[in-house]
Amino acid sequence: MLESLRGRYYSIRRRARRLKRRELKSLRRWFEDTENLLHLSALIVIPLLIGSITWLSNASPIISFFVYPPLASGTYTLFADPDGRYSTPRKFVGGMTTGALCGWFALELTARFLYVVPPEQFRVHAGAAALGILLTGLSTWMLEFEEPTAFSTALLILVTGSEKLTYVVGIVVSSILVASIFVVWRRHFYCERSRYLFQSTSGDDKVLVPVRGDGTVSLALFAARLAAAHEMGKVVLMQTVSEDAIQETADRIGSTASPTESDGSEGQTHDSTSKAEEQITDRALQRFDRLSERITSEVDVPCEYVVAVDTGSTGKTILQTAGTENCDLICAPYETDEAAPAQFVRTLISGTIDTVVFRPSNGRTEWHRLLVMVRSSGQLANTMLEFAKRLVSDGGTISASSCISNHGERRATEILLENVVESLSVPVETRIGHGSVEEFLTRNASHYDVAIVGASTDRSAPSRFISSPTYERIYELECDLAIVHRG
Numbered sequence: 057m058l059e060s061l062r063g064r065y066y067s068i069r070r071r072a073r074r075l076k077r078r079e080l081k082s083l084r085r086w087f088e089d090t091e092n093l094l095h096l097s098a099l100i101v102i103p104l105l106i107g108s109i110t111w112l113s114n115a116s117p118i119i120s121f122f123v124y125p126p127l128a129s130g131t132y133t134l135f136a137d138p139d140g141r142y143s144t145p146r147k148f149v150g151g152m153t154t155g156a157l158c159g160w161f162a163l164e165l166t167a168r169f170l171y172v173v174p175p176e177q178f179r180v181h182a183g184a185a186a187l188g189i190l191l192t193g194l195s196t197w198m199l200e201f202e203e204p205t206a207f208s209t210a211l212l213i214l215v216t217g218s219e220k221l222t223y224v225v226g227i228v229v230s231s232i233l234v235a236s237i238f239v240v241w242r243r244h245f246y247c248e249r250s251r252y253l254f255q256s257t258s259g260d261d262k263v264l265v266p267v268r269g270d271g272t273v274s275l276a277l278f279a280a281r282l283a284a285a286h287e288m289g290k291v292v293l294m295q296t297v298s299e300d301a302i303q304e305t306a307d308r309i310g311s312t313a314s315p316t317e318s319d320g321s322e323g324q325t326h327d328s329t330s331k332a333e334e335q336i337t338d339r340a341l342q343r344f345d346r347l348s349e350r351i352t353s354e355v356d357v358p359c360e361y362v363v364a365v366d367t368g369s370t371g372k373t374i375l376q377t378a379g380t381e382n383c384d385l386i387c388a389p390y391e392t393d394e395a396a397p398a399q400f401v402r403t404l405i406s407g408t409i410d411t412v413v414f415r416p417s418n419g420r421t422e423w424h425r426l427l428v429m430v431r432s433s434g435q436l437a438n439t440m441l442e443f444a445k446r447l448v449s450d451g452g453t454i455s456a457s458s459c460i461s462n463h464g465e466r467r468a469t470e471i472l473l474e475n476v477v478e479s480l481s482v483p484v485e486t487r488i489g490h491g492s493v494e495e496f497l498t499r500n501a502s503h504y505d506v507a508i509v510g511a512s513t514d515r516s517a518p519s520r521f522i523s524s525p526t527y528e529r530i531y532e533l534e535c536d537l538a539i540v541h542r543g
Contacts, residue, residue: 088434088435088438089433089434089435090249090433090475090476090479091433091475093246093249094135094136094137094138095136097135097241097246098132098135098136101131101135101237101241102128102131102132102135105131105233105234105237106124106127106128106131109123109124109127109230109233109234110124113226117222118222118225118226118229119222119225119226119229119230120216120219120222120223120226122212122213122215122216122219122223122226123223123226123227123230125208125212126152126155126205126208126209126212126227127152127205127227127230127231127234129204129205129208130148130152130203130204130205130231130234131234131238133148133204133205134148134234134235134238135238135241138238138242138246139474139478142202142203142204145235145236145238145239146201147200147201147202147203148203148205148231148234148235148238149228149231149232149235150196150199150201150203151196151201151202151203151205151206152203152205152206152209152227152231153209153224153227153228153231154192154195154196154199154201154206155192155196155203155205155206155207155208155209155210156209156210156213156223156224156227157195157224158188158191158192158195158210159188159191159192159209159210159211159212159213159214160213160220160224161188161191162184162187162188162191162210162214163184163188163213163214163220165187166181166183166184166187167184170183170184184214185211185214188210188211188213188214189207189210189211191210192206192207192210193207209227247479249479261283261286261288261289261290261384262283262288262289262290262292262381262382262383262384262385263279263280263282263283263289263290263291263292263383263384263385263386263387264292264294264362264374264377264378264381264383264385264386264387265279265291265292265293265294265386265387265388266294266295266296266374266386266388266389267293267294267295267340267343267344267347268295268296268388268389268391269389269391272347272389273347273350273419273421274414274416274419274420274421274536275387275388275389275414275416276291276293276347276350276351277350277351277354277355277421278387278412278414278423278447278536278538279291279385279387279412280351280354280355280357281355281423281446281447282385282387282412282443282446282447283357283385284355284356284357284446285446289357290357290358290359290360291351291357291358291359291360292359292360292361292362292381292383293344293347293348293359293360293361293362294361294362294363294364294374294377295340295343295344295362295363295364296363296364296365296366296370296373296374297336297340297363297364297365297366298365298366299365299366299367301336302329302332302333302336302365303329303332305332305335305336306328306329306331306332307328308332336363337363340361340363341361341363344359344361347359348361354421360381362377362381364376364377369399369400369403370399370400370403371399371400371401371402371403371404371407372403374386374388374400374403374404375403375404375407375408375409378409379409383409384409384410385409385410385411385412386404386409386410386411386412387411387412387414388400388401388404388411388412388413388414389413389414389415390413390414390415390537390539395531396528397527397528401413404541405511405513405539405541406513406541407541407543408543409543410439410540410541410542410543411511411540411541411543412443412538412539412540412541413511413527413538413539413541414536414537414538414539415536415537415538415539416536417533417534417535417536417537420505420536422449422505423447423448423449423452423505423506423536424448424449424451424452424453424505425452425453425455425503425504425505426444426447426448426452426453426454426455426504426505426506426507426508427455427457427497427500427501427504427506427507427508427535428440428441428444428454428455428456428457428507428508429457429458429459429493429496429497429507429508429509429510429526430456430457430458430472430473430476431458431510432472433472433475433476435542436510436540436542437476437510438476438479439540439542440508440509440510440540441454441456441476441477441480441484442480443508443538443540444508445480445481445482447506448482453485454480454482454483454484454485455484455485455486455487455504456473456476456477456484456485456486456487457473457486457487457488457489457496458472458473458487458488458489459488459489459490459491459492459493459496460488460489460490461490461491466488469488470486470488473486473488474486492529493509493526493530494526494529494530497509497530497533498533501533501534501535502534502535504535505535505536506535506536506537506538507533507535507536507537507538508538508540509526509527509530509537509538509539509540510526510539510540510541511525511527511539511540511541512525512526512527513525513541513542527539
């Protein structure tokens with residue numbers, strides 16, 4: 057009874073740990089979408105800042121209550137769009153201060169010369185409001201302090217009564233406080249978010265390369281450049297051997313043996329099989345040695361070798377080997393079966409290990425112009441751009457592109473591309489194409505060395521059923537093609 061309860065307790069604890077790891081992984085993927093990160097930052101930082109300033113205003117008469125409305129809206133503008141037109145500390149502080157001063161000047165001018173009443177007794181009139189807005193617009197335009205909240209501060213001073221100086225001082229102090237916190241947040245967290253949050257910038261130290269068919273050198277060097285991004289990077293060259301191939305080799309060895317050696321005993325059969333495995337392994341190692349010399353001479357990444365027996369499903373064998381060898385990434389060749397992706401390719405890009413399926417066009421081993429096709433922000437886009445950064449040669453260029461079907465999608469797509477490229481430490485140009493992805497690639501592939509696209513495994517099953525993955529609709533291209541899957 058006690059043993060049963062203890063076993064159940066440990067089982068529940070293991071399930072809880074697996075659930076915790078799964079939830080943490082999902083949360084981290086959610087954070088990789090820049091839009092999600094910005095929304096969460098705005099929800100957390102703005103209430104804390106406004107609450108802190110409220111506490112400060114209660115403890116000191118420096119900050120007036122009228123400061124809150126423009127301060128809250130301006131703070132949201134900063135944190136919701138950190139790289140936007142209005143999101144600079146200079147514009148934030150300068151615009152709010154200029155608006156308050158212009159409103160104060162308009163109040164003094166209209167109260168004394170237009171309505172002939174002391175400013176303290178002045179009721180808000182249309183002329184004063186219009187003059188304050190006009191002066192604010194002209195001043196912020198000339199000083200390059202254009203900021204939406206500047207107009208709010210210009211109007212609110214009209215209702216402060218005798219607290220005009222307190223209001224202006226409060227605007228200056230609170231805006232400087234918010235801008236200082238914003239600068240620290242943007243410099244040390246937002247601009248470094250790829251280091252803290254993006255899983256695509258870590259790992260991939262050990263890359264498994266199934267050696268199959270033609271284009272092996274190009275594939276191996278492609279994988280080696282991905283692995284070389286980390287000091288502990290390593291390439292694992294792998295070859296699968298079917299049981300039929302082993303049996304054929306064993307039969308051939310048995311047929312060439314002398315009559316005294318081929319007595320048909322069980323021990324002799326086992327000996328022939330062992331010799332066949334040795335022969336196949338030796339041939340594979342010779343091929344691996346040639347590839348390894350090429351890799352270490354051009355990329356300086358160490359290599360390991362693996363020969364695995366294919367028990368029926370090549371894709372499953374590769375995935376199992378990647379797990380056994382603790383590989384973070386699989387770089388596999390693209391193969392087709394009657395113009396459709398081969399079954400082992402489909403197995404790999406539906407597995408739990410990150411995979412890049414590579415289709416070379418002319419055997420190039422260096423990539424100077426790279427095109428990354430982005431459909432949405434998030435983990436997959438970050439991964440593809442990170443891979444592009446590792447692959448691009450010195451002096452090369454990276455282009456991030458997305459396709460739209462109508463002009464109304466342009467602005468949202470521009471923001472999308474801006475969000476996914478701004479975290480990279482290398483310059484990335486952005487392009488927006490019209491029409492489908494396959495049409496865009498067909499028109500522009502000749503201008504690039506490699507095009508990187510997603511495997512669409514982040515889409516829902518009904519979505520993939522209605523519209524097949526993009527890579528399945530891409531046939532002949534005048535550049536290399538890399539299909540990226542996040543496991």
